[in-house]
Amino acid sequence: MDSVNKEEVSEEVEIDLGDSSDPEEFEIEEEPKTLWKAQPSVEEEESIHTSTLVEISDTKPLITSRDPRGVNDCLKVTFEDVIAEPVSVRSGDRVWIWSHALFEVCRVWIYTIITVLLAIPLSIITGFLFATLNCFHIWMASPCIQCVLIGASWLQSFWSIVLRVVVDPLIMSAGRSCSGFSIHLAKE
Incomplete structure (x- = not known):
């Protein structure tokens, strides 16, 4: 069985170093040219596990999926979600087209400008905040909670005895x- 696994793993490892941002490559639907191939070493053959991270050879899927968990699904707003004209009241077609175009342009460009100005400072601030909270939780809150739980284990045992001896019989008899x-309800 070990020789079967080594035969399966001894295939060549291919890494594509080409620029996948060029849209013409995807329209032609040709295989990308492999610029670099390497044979795995004997130690790597034993430690290679098939996982999704090993199968991904390009970072393009990671960049396109910026909200994989759908955290900001509420922000998927289009022009029709904000401005809608009923059938009874309509503006001119040119006004509607220009309004739609200006809405989209302003939404994209204002968001781009604001993210250029604020994204890096806010990411630094939030990174610092989360690092501080993680450090506080790992090195202060968790040890204090564990100390209290260890010190109060007798209280936990005592409380469970009180519940079983005093409260349980009262609740059962009630x-x-x-x-x-x-109770029977009758309709008159």
Whole structure:
């Protein structure tokens, strides 16, 4: 069985170093030219596992999928979501076309300008914030919580005994005494 795995893994590893941003390559639907091939070493043959990360040879899919979890689905706004004319009230066709074009241009360009100005500083600030929160949680909050849980284990045991000895019988007797009651609703 080990020799079968080595035969399967001993295939050539191909890495495409070509520029995949050129749209003409995709329209022709030709195989991209492989600029570099390498045989895996003996140590790599044993440690190669098939995963999605190994199968991805280009970063293009990672760049195009910028919101893979749909965090900002509420921001998928089009012109028709913002401005809609009913059948009874209509503007001229030229006004509608120009309004649509200006809306799209302003939306794209204003967003681009704002992200150029704010994206890097805000990413630094949020990165610093998350790093600080992670550090606080890992090195301060979690150890303190564990210390409290270790120190209060006797209290947890005592509370479970109190619940079983005092509260459970009271609730059970109240439930049994109330189980004899029945309510019937009649429509008159």
